[in-house]
Amino acid sequence: MLVPAVLRGSQVQRISARHMAARAHELLSRTRHEHLAMYDAMTVDDEAVQRALPAARGRRARGVLLRTMAPIGAATPAVTADDLAVLDGDHRRVAALPTSLTVLDRRVALLPADRDDPEGGYLEIWSQPLVTGLIALFDRHWSTAPPPPLSTREQEVVALLAEGWTDTVVARRLGISERTVTATVRTLMDRYSARSRFQLALKLSRRP
Numbered sequence: 001m002l003v004p005a006v007l008r009g010s011q012v013q014r015i016s017a018r019h020m021a022a023r024a025h026e027l028l029s030r031t032r033h034e035h036l037a038m039y040d041a042m043t044v045d046d047e048a049v050q051r052a053l054p055a056a057r058g059r060r061a062r063g064v065l066l067r068t069m070a071p072i073g074a075a076t077p078a079v080t081a082d083d084l085a086v087l088d089g090d091h092r093r094v095a096a097l098p099t100s101l102t103v104l105d106r107r108v109a110l111l112p113a114d115r116d117d118p119e120g121g122y123l124e125i126w127s128q129p130l131v132t133g134l135i136a137l138f139d140r141h142w143s144t145a146p147p148p149p150l151s152t153r154e155q156e157v158v159a160l161l162a163e164g165w166t167d168t169v170v171a172r173r174l175g176i177s178e179r180t181v182t183a184t185v186r187t188l189m190d191r192y193s194a195r196s197r198f199q200l201a202l203k204l205s206r207r208p
Contacts, residue, residue, distance in 0.1 A: 011127040015110075017119050027104055027124075028055065031064050036103040036138050038069040040115065063183070065190060069141060071096050090191045092145035101134060109134045147191050157184045158204060161197070 015023050028035070059066065072093045102110040109131045114120035125131055150158065153174075160170040167185075171178040185197065194200035 011125070012130070013124045014113055015122045015124050017121050020110075020122050023124065024102070024110060027108060027110070028059075031059070031104045032062055033064060033105045034103075035059065035064055035066045036135070037067070037101065038097050038138060038141065039100050040071065040097045065186065066090065067138075067142065067190070068092070069094055069097060069138075069145060090187055091148060092142065093148075094141050094145040097141060098137075101138060103131065103135055103138065106135060107131065150188075154184055154188060157181055158188070161185070162201065 067090045069092050072095060099111055099115050104110075107126070107128075109125040110122055111125070111134070112118075112120065113123050125134070153176075156174055157170060160173060161167075165173070167178050167181045171181045174181075185200070188194070188204075189197070189200050192200055192203045194203055
């Protein structure tokens, strides 16, 4: 991918493959609202989930929403919807993706400088028009992916809320924090594009 000269410098920087992990960790630690990620290849297994848990707990404590995508044929997860739900995010599979991409707080994007060269480094993009365009790319593919099945925990939360219980009561009955209940509802509202809990309930009732 060629970067126009006018965008080089502070708006678009090239990060070497060797330094990418440290830079990504630094940016993720500053993320406060939203983490979007899509992968043109991804393997998810029990070990990967366990490695991700500490960062996931920190992200959840900060109220960060996570949405990730990977191609259907990229890998077969060795974990269930319940395992993925531990990461407190929305994970979808689509037919194909053009590149790997990470967008943090809708302010900065990271993507391979050359998707065919793993050692070619990455681009760190702060140019808002470019970031906005990359978010549109993410959302376009996201809209083609069916929502994943509800995890056991999500089913329990939805069932109790449908009975009219408050978040506080639901949390007490399930032995989880009220923050977790609220975060679960927020994730489901985002997953089903619901603007209110009432609209979410309607959409869930229409699921096959």
